[in-house]
Amino acid sequence: MNMTYNEAIDWIHSRLRLGIKPGLSRMEWMMERLGHPERNIRAIHVAGTNGKGSTVSYIRSILQEAGYLVGTFTSPYIEQFNERISVNEVPISNEEIAILASKIKPLSDELENTELGGPTEFEIITAMSLYYFGKMNPMDFVVYEVGLGGRFDSTNIIYPLVTVITTVGLDHTAILGDTIEQIAFEKAGIIKSGVPVVTGVHQEEALQVISKIAKEHNAAEYIFGKDFFVYNQQSTEKGETFTFQSERSNSRDLQITMKGSHQVLNASLAIKAVEYLQTYFSVHITEADIRDGLEKMFWVGRFEKLCEKPLIYVDGAHNPEGVNELVKTVKSHLNGKSITTLFSALQDKKLDDMIKGIDEISDNVVFTSFDFPRAASAEQLRTMFPEKKYESIQNYKQAIDSILLKLDEDQVLLITGSLYFISEVRKYILKKG
Template identity: 55%
Template sequence: MVRTYEEAVSWIHGRLRLGMKPGLKRMEWMMEKLGHPERRVRAVHIGGTNGKGSTVAYLRSILQAAGYSVGTFTSPYVEQFNERISINGEPISDQEIVELVRVIQPLADELEQTEFGGPTEFEVITAMMLYYFGKQNIQDIVLIEVGLGGRLDSTNIIYPLVSVITNVSYDHMNILGDTLDQIAAEKAGIIKSGIPLVTAVNEPEAWDVIAKTAAERKAKTYRLGVDFTVSDRQATVEGEQFSLVTPFAEYRDLRIQMPGAHQVENAAVAVMAAELLRLGYSFLIDPEHIADGLATAAWPGRFERVSDSPLIILDGAHNEAGIRSLVETVRAHYPDKRVHVLFAALTDKPLERMIQLLDELAHTITFTTFDFPRAAAAEQLADLSSHPQKAVTGDWIGWIGEKKKQMGSDELMLITGSLYFISEVRKRLKK
């Protein structure tokens, strides 16, 4: 039995040896043993390729502005492991992590002896979260982010009040499939019978799958650009400003801190989900709660300006769609800056397409690696670049320090790639 926080986290991370094992049998087994805590969790289930974390942040902020206590389950963490399970943006305590592991560890040992095999790291953390919010600390609402895909993701054990699919694009193709309709079918797996769906999916191939699944399950669908629409979007010094019309209300001049057209989409999806909670489940959410919640929402590692002089931005753009949005956002907000890119990524990403997009943006581009099992070698990344001013470094800490000394007011340092890498960089820069 674990005694300390360090032992608890070490045990959880030790489950990584089991890799990924898609399926819900182990979760169903654990929920049965725990007395079905998932049935007591009032949840919004948020899936999609990109924008899940930001959408969680916007919706949480709106609900908090309305006076509700909001649990969240997100991944990966940026600063500390505990933030994966949070209340009103505050990670649960070290002691609570220890207590949750003490509940789940004996079950994991017992499950290991069955035909299903032992639970993975993500299954263990999901079970901890559902036990915490279902038995130990029940919240007004819990926002649960899908880990991978949807259909066979361990979070899909829940029956939510509202389902959200932010978008569908290419990522984790070795697991989810290599066509948009295959990926969409996995994402659509979170759609539940009779439960309303909010989505920003716009690719026809993916939308056809989402729409067909929703129709089969009689899930009323609210689609961005069709059922609710954004207008008058403009970049501001602080972020973005836009107006929004839904089937139920009209909002003028909403403001968000996180820059980019994609963040406006995420914010619009969060507003639509909040409206469904208001109309379908009697959540008392007023227009000022919407405006205040959006204006104050923030999410670390997403186009985060960590220094003004010199200008340094961190962004965990870890797939092609993410990089594309990042490039568009830099061009919209900093059209006159010379951009110095530092990039590190995992090997299971569409690296060639990602690097091509960064090549087009960068004045210089430097590739590095970091201490993570699937991290690509810096040389491997550099080989995919055709940039005339590309470089490789094994010491990204030293590189950042030197580049900061050299930069002028017309330059921008953009550090991007894997969220795991961004987490490491952010911790170092915050020190």
């Protein structure tokens, strides 16, 4: 059966009902039936609590600047579903999505009738990407972003050239564990035998877990602050500047347009990862490629300015760690501005910690919601911070319109929370013009 694009999207999204089913058995079954496309891919694998998407994009941008054909697999999408599987930053076509779904659906139907059970939405999309990059359209490199955790994530079917673990924080605790050590163990599950790991993790207890697993797999470690460093970081109107230093390089006055110290960390992880490819796989990357790749990289929905008058920013700070970084970025780049924050998040997050951080940088907060199964209601969010007389408006479109009517040109509207929320809000604001 050949599916249309709309049929493919409807079928893929229908798998959301299965939720999250950790484990690699269904992926292994599908890879076997597809002729093991994952074995044909030269991959870079990126896990972490925060910063995965940006780090993936920095790596892609540097490799692309060096003239390589680079695939990426990321989640969730912000503008359109197809962007989850992209080539040199360009989402694959509707026709290719339809072809891939038509290839995977018979396997899904067959798998449904086995003791393993049917694949989840994420497993289906991952299988589609692996078939695309491994069989349909081979790349020089493919950068894979872990969906959740690492050890049992469906992307963990790949055997990469290098592994990156960005950060570790208390997110998805119901699935990954409620301590830093447990979550680090799950993230470190992507470490493979002989494959080095580059990490920006800073907690000593998490690093001990990662180091233990790396040693067990004879995998070299490159740790931010120990094996590579950032100096002279400065926030500018355009973004951030910094110096990167490692055993092999000392690059001064690097520039990124993405704002925040966390983006400097993400960029440094990307530099170290491609430096490893340079050294051990003879990948030709010049310092100019690194400079230009960093400066040209832009990742939507991350402290992104959508409007100048009034100033409107959107940022996918979807957990406490993300909010902490947002707070620091706002203090660096919007210091002294009057800020109204529109906030919505998923029920399974540590909402109280997130709201405390939002309150710290906001003159006013409006809570809202959006159409998503796990989204918290506006009133649920408001009641978590009863000491402030903040407003709740359930419909986010009404909330935005209400705020904009009251906002002066020199004030800021900051919209933050779930990336799923940011995806919807971003479209609405851009459509309004």
